[in-house]
Amino acid sequence: MRSPAVKEMSFVFCLLLAFVFCSAASVKATADEEDCLICHRYPGLARIDQKTGKLRLFYVNPNLYSESVHSRILCRYCHVGLDVIPHNNVKKVNCANKCHLKEPSTGKEFSHENIYGRLIHSVHSPGQPPHLKKYPQDFPRCADCHVNQIYRPIADLKSMKPGINKDALRRCMGCHRDKKWTKHFYEHFAHRMHKARSPKELVDLCMACHSDPVRMARHGLEPVSGYKDTFHWKAVLYGDPNAPDCLSCHAPPGFGIDVHSMVPIDNPKSPLYPKNRPLTCANPYGTQKCHPGATYKFAMGKIHRLPITLRGGVGLVSPAKSKALAPGVKEEALSSKELMQRKIYYLVKVVYTLLITFVVGGMMVHQMMDFYRTLKNRGHH
Ligand code: HEC
Ligand code: HEC
Ligand code: HEC
Ligand code: HEC
Ligand code: HEC
Ligand code: HEC
Numbered sequence: 001m002r003s004p005a006v007k008e009m010s011f012v013f014c015l016l017l018a019f020v021f022c023s024a025a026s027v028k029a030t031a032d033e034e035d036c037l038i039c040h041r042y043p044g045l046a047r048i049d050q051k052t053g054k055l056r057l058f059y060v061n062p063n064l065y066s067e068s069v070h071s072r073i074l075c076r077y078c079h080v081g082l083d084v085i086p087h088n089n090v091k092k093v094n095c096a097n098k099c100h101l102k103e104p105s106t107g108k109e110f111s112h113e114n115i116y117g118r119l120i121h122s123v124h125s126p127g128q129p130p131h132l133k134k135y136p137q138d139f140p141r142c143a144d145c146h147v148n149q150i151y152r153p154i155a156d157l158k159s160m161k162p163g164i165n166k167d168a169l170r171r172c173m174g175c176h177r178d179k180k181w182t183k184h185f186y187e188h189f190a191h192r193m194h195k196a197r198s199p200k201e202l203v204d205l206c207m208a209c210h211s212d213p214v215r216m217a218r219h220g221l222e223p224v225s226g227y228k229d230t231f232h233w234k235a236v237l238y239g240d241p242n243a244p245d246c247l248s249c250h251a252p253p254g255f256g257i258d259v260h261s262m263v264p265i266d267n268p269k270s271p272l273y274p275k276n277r278p279l280t281c282a283n284p285y286g287t288q289k290c291h292p293g294a295t296y297k298f299a300m301g302k303i304h305r306l307p308i309t310l311r312g313g314v315g316l317v318s319p320a321k322s323k324a325l326a327p328g329v330k331e332e333a334l335s336s337k338e339l340m341q342r343k344i345y346y347l348v349k350v351v352y353t354l355l356i357t358f359v360v361g362g363m364m365v366h367q368m369m370d371f372y373r374t375l376k377n378r379g380h381h
Contacts, residue, residue, distance in 0.1 A: 068150050069149050232244045
């Protein structure tokens, strides 16, 4: 006879097993054909990294994963060689791997190889061995700019795209009978009906590197923090969906160049190469036509070479000594015209800031005095 305690134990064990299998079965992801989530679905799957002392989380949320753009890719098509347990051959994921999906318009096996190919010839290429550029770690790789995005329905942006919402899915279902299939293609398509990122998110992404003066100086570039002094940025900040973010000027539609194939601005293919600039300012192929009458002179205006800050010890006498100047860029290197421009920009900024402070500040004082008087008068009816 087994003791009641053992019986109880085995009962609990069975319950646990049942729980594991039932919940595993309820996981929708196709990715779990291979059962990686049996372990990786537990939020506690984490440890402190011995080398860096940082917490590493190995948890993958199955529900979020099944709503993501990579939900139909098996884990092992990206994580090659990890179906061995314990995993003893961990490699970095290579985004040019074959995805084991067919691209339906050509019937060919799909992969991101083409994007890889473009990136490696773009301004963001660290070069290829043996001709690696200096500081290859400064260059963005796929995973620096991308996460596994969750499919976003168009209904998210109802205010911007009236008329398209979840009703559309119901409409697809009028003809397509398999709900899972239809939902997948609806989401696949709806997700791409708007930009992958808001302009603000995009600026944050690029600025993570391009506002870092030390990192940029290593590649002979100036930080472009001056963009944040422009009206373009203010419009982006306040949520205008069509205000120009970095890509609107550096990879706009119509130049055969996208974010993955950007070229330096002194390359004749660049939308910012002098003769191309009027067209870039006009933006005839974009959602928003911007400056349709842009002349060459207008288009040659400075965009973000002039970082001006009120902080950082900028004196009225010598605005060129702004902290935002890249190390190594000397005041002497600026032409007298540029110096003059800097002074004017700086003056305008100071006057503007003072004006706003006094107008808004004065209004607040006025309101407070009015409030005080009202309170006081209440006693006298
Ligand atoms: C039996 C449980 C179990 C299964 C099944 C399992 N894993 Fe893991 N996996 C772990 C554990 C535990 C770790 C953390 C190992 C460590 O401490 O470094 C881990 C770590 C990982 C990591 C991070 C490795 C690193 O060091 O960067 C990846 C990626 C991974 N697993 C992918 C997979 C994939 C893909 C599958 C399915 C093919 C899978 N796992 C199946 C338990 C499992
Ligand atoms: C589209 C490719 C892709 C798919 C599919 C994918 N992963 Fe990953 N995964 C990555 C990338 C990229 C990283 C970042 C680490 C790297 O670059 O190697 C990563 C990291 C991880 C990590 C380590 C997290 C860390 O902090 O180190 C785990 C664990 C993991 N994946 C598990 C899974 C599991 C489980 C699945 C299937 C449900 C899966 N992955 C599917 C691309 C993928
Ligand atoms: C410098 C940052 C950066 C790097 C590096 C980068 N991407 Fe992108 N990628 C973007 C941005 C930004 C977009 C969105 C463009 C838009 O919204 O019009 C994008 C778009 C995409 C898209 C289209 C997504 C969609 O739903 O429309 C794919 C696919 C893609 N990238 C894959 C890759 C791969 C694979 C790599 C590595 C070889 C890579 N990217 C490297 C920034 C980057
Ligand atoms: C009026 C009926 C009807 C509606 C509504 C409809 N479809 Fe279809 N769909 C079809 C038919 C019929 C085909 C196949 C014939 C064709 O390719 O034109 C098809 C083909 C497709 C295909 C291509 C399948 C393949 O493998 O070639 C996709 C994807 C698709 N529909 C998705 C959708 C989505 C998403 C919606 C809703 C936004 C939708 N459909 C609405 C009737 C419809
Ligand atoms: C309105 C158009 C426009 C926008 C928006 C824009 N740029 Fe530029 N960018 C330019 C022009 C024009 C130049 C050439 C230098 C100049 O005249 O200011 C340039 C130059 C650059 C350079 C080269 C700097 C150097 O030292 O040679 C980098 C890097 C750059 N931009 C990155 C960005 C990033 C990152 C963003 C987003 C935060 C951005 N740009 C937003 C138009 C733009
Ligand atoms: C991980 C860091 C990193 C991120 C993120 C990044 N860049 Fe860069 N970028 C660099 C480096 C490093 C260079 C210098 C390339 C060289 O040395 O040739 C560069 C060069 C450039 C240039 C070329 C300037 C010239 O004319 O020589 C442009 C334009 C540019 N980046 C725009 C962008 C935009 C737009 C984004 C956002 C989509 C972005 N970058 C995101 C690191 C980054």
